Amino acid sequence: MDELPLISDRAYETVRLIAPELSRVIVKEVFQQEKPFYCEEYPNVRFHLPYDIVVQRKSEFGKFYWNGKVTPHGPHHDSWYQCPINCINIWIAIGSVKIGNGLNIYPQVYGKRLPCTKDGKILSNQYFSSIINFELKPGDALIFHGEHLHSSEINSTDATRYVVSLRMTLEKPQFLEQSPYKDNYIYHHPNNELKARLTELLKGISRRLRKQINSALGKQENQNYIISELAREKFDDASANFPKPIPLKTGEKISLDETKLVFDSSDLPIGTIRPISQKMCVARLKNHQVVAFSRYCPHEEADLAGGHLRDGCIICPWHNLPLSLENGSSPCQSLSPLTIWKCIEDSDKVEIQS
Ligand code: FES
Ligand SMILES: [Fe+2]
Incomplete structure (x- = not known):
């Protein structure tokens, strides 16, 4: 566990290298799409430690503890964190995923975007029906839309769960507003790798140029990973679909x-x-x-x-x-x-x- 930050960094580097090819295979073989697509340049590597270990060694984790890598995410839509609203998650088990350290999906919410707090959390009085969980063997993958309400299970097992998750969009990524991820989606072509590389190269140059101009002007990059209040106001009020449980009358x-x-x-x-x-x-x-x-x-x-x-x-x-x-x-x-x-x-x- 002491080596976790180092292992995590190495895993990020490795996954980043193989992600484009892996995404291309998935788009071709699973989605059977011949058209260009986009995938996130920096896929996520998620080590989810047993909860009791995280608590015992909380002070050692520092910032790492809180950034969602070792702590479970609550129910959310990925757009709450400024991901594209048309993104697809490919959640790949590297080790075994058991009930008790996996992922929760709330199928009845699909098609609705629930409101969230200003910290990108589910409202404390939001109800949303049943949960589905999964057991996965190494190499199995869950493929789900980023707008499916989903969360992590608190790791109540004694095993660290290790998964890699890729995000991709089958058309241009669509964002609800300005997002720090806007430049993270790389153009790919399932059949024309040369065209894809050239496009990405040109995009990379313009990205670097923009950064240089901004730093020369002393401008800060806009770094915000939670949706703004303005965008939140447009979310559905889905409370009628998931009414509050009726309190029992006491005599x-x-x-x-x-x-x-x-x-x-x-x-x-x-x-x-x-x-x-x-x-x-x-x-x-x-x-x-x-x-x-x-x-x-x-x-x-x-x-x-x-x-x-x-x-x-x-x-x-x-x-x-x-x-x-x-x-x-x-x-x-x-x-x-x-x-x-x-x-x-x-x-x-x-x-x-x-
Ligand atoms: S609030 Fe996390 S398990 Fe109940
Ligand atoms: Fe998510």
Whole structure:
């Protein structure tokens, strides 16, 4: 792990060299396109370490820790980070990708661009339906549109996940606004490499010239990797497609700290999760048991009312972390357990106790 920054740099250099040829093969063989296309000059190399190791050695990572390489990305569209709106991701497993250290895709959001915060994050009250995950063998690739809402799983396994991701567009890259990536997309021709190289050479010269002129004039390159407020205002309000979960009505509120609540048990069928207050959710598991738990994920406080149930766990909608509804634990030891409250069901009433 000590060598990770060095390994990462080397991997970037290697991948950059092979990316154009690899992209050409993909465009020809997978997309069967004979027309010119564009691909990102600097593909991403992603080492995703087990979360507990990252936390233990957080101070050693410094800036590296925070730049999304070792930390999981939350749900996002790539255009939130000024990537082209027509980009395709080719996410290639170099090592094995397991459930617990892979990628999440939210298929129901496809075709909609959700609003984001000024830091390019999903809104805390945004709901967006179910998640799909994948297991990949080395050499397998996931190909998905950059505007598909996607995120990384928090790495709850003991293995470092290693993938390379290429971005390409099958037509000219289209950006929502000025972007630092504008010059990063290189023209390619699947059948005419000479033409592609000449075009790129000319583009490279004009890029260098522009940089020289700008530095002579003392101008700074515009470096911003998050979409502007102006562009954000044009995003869809998709809240009607993904309505907020309806809070469960409580019949009696016995204590002010909301730890003793009573509700009608018929309002909670098997497999459902309902918020019951600002800080608490309830759910009914397959075995009919009713559980009450803290509404906010101990990782980055995603609203678990938008999660789903699996094998006695609540699955966090942002990074797919399973949290046990028996004792609140998760596979990531360094996270605090989720708070669980005791529920007592008697005929048609459920009482939650502290
Ligand atoms: S796993 Fe990241 S917020 Fe829940
Ligand atoms: Fe992305």
